[in-house]
Amino acid sequence: MSLSPIKLYTAPTPNGFKISVFLEVLGLEYDTQVIDISKNESKEDWFVKLNPNGRIPTIVDPNFKNAPTEQGLVLSQTGAILQYLADTYDKEHKHSYPFGSAEYYKTLEYLIFQVSENGPIQGQANHFIIYAKEKVPYGVDRYTNDTKRIYGVYEDILSRNKENGSKFLVGDRYTVADFALYGWAYRLARIDIDIHDWPLLGQWFDQLSKLPGVEKGLQVPPSK
Amino acid sequence: MSLSPIKLYTAPTPNGFKISVFLEVLGLEYDTQVIDISKNESKEDWFVKLNPNGRIPTIVDPNFKNAPTEQGLVLSQTGAILQYLADTYDKEHKHSYPFGSAEYYKTLEYLIFQVSENGPIQGQANHFIIYAKEKVPYGVDRYTNDTKRIYGVYEDILSRNKENGSKFLVGDRYTVADFALYGWAYRLARIDIDIHDWPLLGQWFDQLSKLPGVEKGLQVPPSK
Numbered sequence: 001m002s003l004s005p006i007k008l009y010t011a012p013t014p015n016g017f018k019i020s021v022f023l024e025v026l027g028l029e030y031d032t033q034v035i036d037i038s039k040n041e042s043k044e045d046w047f048v049k050l051n052p053n054g055r056i057p058t059i060v061d062p063n064f065k066n067a068p069t070e071q072g073l074v075l076s077q078t079g080a081i082l083q084y085l086a087d088t089y090d091k092e093h094k095h096s097y098p099f100g101s102a103e104y105y106k107t108l109e110y111l112i113f114q115v116s117e118n119g120p121i122q123g124q125a126n127h128f129i130i131y132a133k134e135k136v137p138y139g140v141d142r143y144t145n146d147t148k149r150i151y152g153v154y155e156d157i158l159s160r161n162k163e164n165g166s167k168f169l170v171g172d173r174y175t176v177a178d179f180a181l182y183g184w185a186y187r188l189a190r191i192d193i194d195i196h197d198w199p200l201l202g203q204w205f206d207q208l209s210k211l212p213g214v215e216k217g218l219q220v221p222p223s224k
Numbered sequence: 225m226s227l228s229p230i231k232l233y234t235a236p237t238p239n240g241f242k243i244s245v246f247l248e249v250l251g252l253e254y255d256t257q258v259i260d261i262s263k264n265e266s267k268e269d270w271f272v273k274l275n276p277n278g279r280i281p282t283i284v285d286p287n288f289k290n291a292p293t294e295q296g297l298v299l300s301q302t303g304a305i306l307q308y309l310a311d312t313y314d315k316e317h318k319h320s321y322p323f324g325s326a327e328y329y330k331t332l333e334y335l336i337f338q339v340s341e342n343g344p345i346q347g348q349a350n351h352f353i354i355y356a357k358e359k360v361p362y363g364v365d366r367y368t369n370d371t372k373r374i375y376g377v378y379e380d381i382l383s384r385n386k387e388n389g390s391k392f393l394v395g396d397r398y399t400v401a402d403f404a405l406y407g408w409a410y411r412l413a414r415i416d417i418d419i420h421d422w423p424l425l426g427q428w429f430d431q432l433s434k435l436p437g438v439e440k441g442l443q444v445p446p447s448k
Contacts, residue, residue, distance in 0.1 A: 048380075052377050052380050052381050052384070053337055053341065053374075053377050054377075064326065066325075066326065067326060068326045068330075073326055073329065075329055075330075075333055076333055076337075077332075077333045077336040077337055077340065078336075079303070079332070079336040079339075079340065080329060080332040080333040080335075080336050083329075083332060084329050084332070087323075087324065088324075099311075099323060100311065100312075101290075102288065102290065102291060102292045102297055105297065105299055105304060105307075105308050106292075106299075108301075108303070108304040108307060108308070109299055109300055109301045109304040110301075111304075112301040112302075112303040112304050112336070112339055113277055113300075113301055115303075115336055115339065115340040116301065116303065116339040116340050116343060116344060117277065117344070119340065120340060120341070120344035120345070121344070124348070132362070134362055136360065136362045136363070138356070138358055138360045138363065139360070139362065139363055150277075153276050153277050153278075156272075156276050157276050160276070
């Protein structure tokens with residue numbers, strides 16, 4: 001069965017990259033619509049209708065059967081989008097595990113660790129270091145330190161997995177847990193932290209960077 | 225088939241309440257072990273072996289078939305635990321939707337909105353208002369305002385759903401999206417915000433509070 005392209009509303013941010021990278025890795029067709037977050041386009045009425053939270057990325061999948069809207073399934077939140085894409089389009093489980101398996105839920109655990117700690121905390125570090133109009137040393141220190149702690153947790157996970165011969169966050173393959181982290185690891189240099197400060201994470205990052213589709217996904221949307 | 229009790233490592237926090245409330249609502253047997261986070265017990269070696277991130281809640285389900293460890297399936301991150309419990313123990317879909325349905329993924333979207341925005345941002349508000357050893361007005365304002373914005377998004381979701389005759393976050397029943405939010409809504413008063421400032425959310429909160437099991441779940445672990 002041939003699929004219609006998935007619609008992707010995105011911007012060149014860590015959360016945007018997560019989805020474009022994973023779409024490329026899965027080899028799915030998609031049409032990109034750039035949302036200019038510098039102009040608050042994601043807070044405009046037409047977009048908030050798609051995502052009440054007014055943030056990219058959002059997808060619309062016209063291939064979804066019995067979709068609740070005419071356009072298809074409208075979905076936001078990177079954690080939900082990644083899990084949906086894996087469940088739906090990775091039937092051979094190259095980058096996922098069967099629903100209900102222990103690995104399925106460990107993948108979900110680390111996916112949610114990424115979206116609930118790594119992303120939000122590194123996002124706050126970005127805010128206080130790059131964007132805040134006021135210098136707030138307390139905020140810079142708090143979120144820089146916690147960002148580093150969190151990458152330390154990932155290093156610990158990779159270290160445990162290495163004992164079982166794995167270089168992945170879960171089991172013997174890259175999953176959405178890895179792709180979610182990759183988007184933020186890719187932008188870690190912006191706050192002068194080098195992912196290679198953690199040896200296993202550094203290797204993980206370099207190897208994942210070479211996976212077919214990853215480089216192309218990082219160019220979405222193309223820079224002006 | 226009779227089930228062995230699930231082991232729950234928890235503390236009286238919004239994230240802890242999410243799980244004890246949902247276990248009660250599902251009518252599942254569980255044994256509670258209190259983790260004293262004021263003594264950093266969740267950072268002790270034995271606990272970090274269970275959850276590399278060193279945070280409550282964590283569950284161990286001895287009923288899981290082909291579990292990767294002798295004790296059973298070890299799972300952390302409230303989003304993952306709630307989804308696992310719903311997938312596994314709510315076969316009649318009283319508080320969930322069938323895997324693969326549009327409602328399943330909308331539930332996941334709002335569950336992840338809770339764990340990736342509502343929880344982290346309200347958590348930072350708690351930090352700057354209650355726990356920080358330094359007064360940092362920038363932090364207080366930033367996270368108070370964003371917490372309020374996020375509850376406004378929830379009010380908007382409930383307002384749209386009301387047009388379809390629903391008082392729930394997704395469809396015609398309480399799901400893990402609701403139970404996840406409830407844990408944090410319950411503790412909103414600690415930073416002097418009244419959930420009833422948002423009329424639909426206030427009703428949602430009062431009605432969910434009366435659901436059998438909720439009150440009991442909020443007493444776990446019992447106060448000293």
